[in-house]
Amino acid sequence: MIFRQLFDQTSGTYSYLLASRRGGEALIIDPVLEKVDRYIQLLRELDLKLVKAADTHLHADHITGLGALRDRTHCITIMGEQSGVDVVSMRVSEGDRVKIEGLALDVLYTPGHTDDSYSFLLPDRVFTGDTLLIRGTGRTDFQNGDPRAQYESIFGKLLKLPDETLVFPAHDYKGDMVSTIAEERAFNPRLQVASVDQYVDLMNSLHLPNPKMMDVAVPANMRVGLAxxxxxxxxxxxxxxxxxxxxxxxxxxxxxxxxxxxxxxxxxxxxxxxxxxxxxxxxxxxxxxxxxxxxxxxxxxxxxxxxxxxxxxxxxxxxxxxxxxxxxxxxxxxxxxxxxxxxxxxxxxx
Missing domain, CATH: 3.40.250.10 (Rhodanese-like domain)
Structure with missing residues (x-):
């Protein structure tokens, strides 16, 4: 498998490029608009053809690269069926699979950070969006976030994956690049709670400022459809x-x-x-x-x-x-x- 983790320093966003090899079909998860030229260059260098681009959720801290990648590569754009965006090529739900040649990602509905949050699972790794971060979890105080739903997504789905499953989130602000399910269960401070009510109280007490790009990114990301x-x-x-x-x-x-x-x-x-x-x-x-x-x-x-x-x-x-x-x-x-x-x-x- 070809795998590249790409980073946007401005927003602290990780994007992921995946491919098998034979025909060179590729998938990008959580692309950032300002990095589209870099993705196109990398695809060219690796002799890959982008066939799908997916967002794990409607992002509030950067403008998505979905529309630009679709316009430049004619790829299929993918988001969850709960997403409020105007148009994407394909909407997925729990139990679906996102397939490219040689790879199939299982679709997990993991709401809580937003009501349209999804994770994508390969046998050895999971792309968790903002649901589960490295030593953290995504905030739940806007975009129909719900700490109770997030607790169920994390404890009821993600933490039930095999311990050795690699965790690749959509963001990190400390320089950490990858974790595992076992590590997060043991060392993630937000997961050291005794009950869902304790988790809800923890998340409701954070009082974080809004993302700097929120007023620009959310409206822009709601309108990604092809004209x-x-x-x-x-x-x-x-x-x-x-x-x-x-x-x-x-x-x-x-x-x-x-x-x-x-x-x-x-x-x-x-x-x-x-x-x-x-x-x-x-x-x-x-x-x-x-x-x-x-x-x-x-x-x-x-x-x-x-x-x-x-x-x-x-x-x-x-x-x-x-x-x-x-x-x-x-x-x-x-x-x-x-x-x-x-x-x-x-x-x-x-």
Whole structure:
């Protein structure tokens, strides 16, 4: 496994780059906007392709790099389903897995610092965001924080991981880089409590000043979605209500770009072809599945995904590949469901 821990000194933020090797797919956790050029340079140096970028929660002390990385690499952006951000490509919940080639991270819902806090778990290490820090825990006094929920996240989930599990947090202000579950259980001063009530009293007595960047970072981080309006302005978008009339049309191919676990969990638009976003580059080039489908049948591709981000990027890629009739469903399956569009449920492949 390729693993790099990267540090932003201004905000004390750790970002993590992970990859396996064969095809060079990579994932970044908790990227910082000001470090995006550095991430891009490192990806180039290591010959990696960024396919996913995830935030453990809505950050208040720095502006996230999710949007900038998506715009520059066309990667999938990921946050928890409780997050109040406008749009990300994929929302995850407890029990899901974040996958890239050769790696799969289990998703743990660990609220308390914020109500959208998640941790990501590999067999030997856990990325805890601000839920569990090295010799500390994330504050619980803003962004719907809840010390009682944090106690359960830490004692009920994280501290039940194997003792040797490495702990990689989103922040550190003392220069510590990594810990273990056993170390934190034994030496973290905030975890030396006898009860949840004692932990709540401890956290409620901290009275910390607000993060310096909070008034700037939180509003900025709430608006990370791709500007889908530009795709619509070019005539490459279909509103969900209009798209319903396309179901069953002989000259239309509905293309579902989501991953199989999303299809299993949230259903599909009836009759749609599954062509995951991760394969898009190959599928739209000459000789690829979608390119040849259009070339041989003159069918029109109508892409959709969860919230419209991947499909908007797919339309641009398809247009660049000469598939000029391609379009996408604005707002994805989320908007489709809001418009009462039909959804096929149950596990289905294809």
């Amino acid at each position: 889908q309006a530009e795709i619509a302005r070019r005539g490459w978008a279909v509103a969900p209500g209009d798209a319903m009339a396309l179901i069953g049309q002989p000259d239309i191919v509905l293309v579902d770009l989501r991953e199989q676990q999303e299809r299993d969990k949230h259903g599909t638009i009836p009759g749609s072809l599954h062509a995951p976003y991760s394969d898009l580059e190959d599928n739209v080039r000459p000789g690829g599945l979608l390119h040849e489908l259009v070339a041989s049948t003159s069918k029109r591709l109508v892409f959709y995904c969860a919230f419209g981000e991947r499909s908007a990027m797919a339309v641009q890629a398809a247009q660049d590949a000469g598939l000029a009739s391609s379009c996408h469903i604005e707002g994805g399956l989320g908007a489709w469901k809001q418009a009462d569009g039909p959804v096929a449920t149950g596990r289905r492949h294809g």
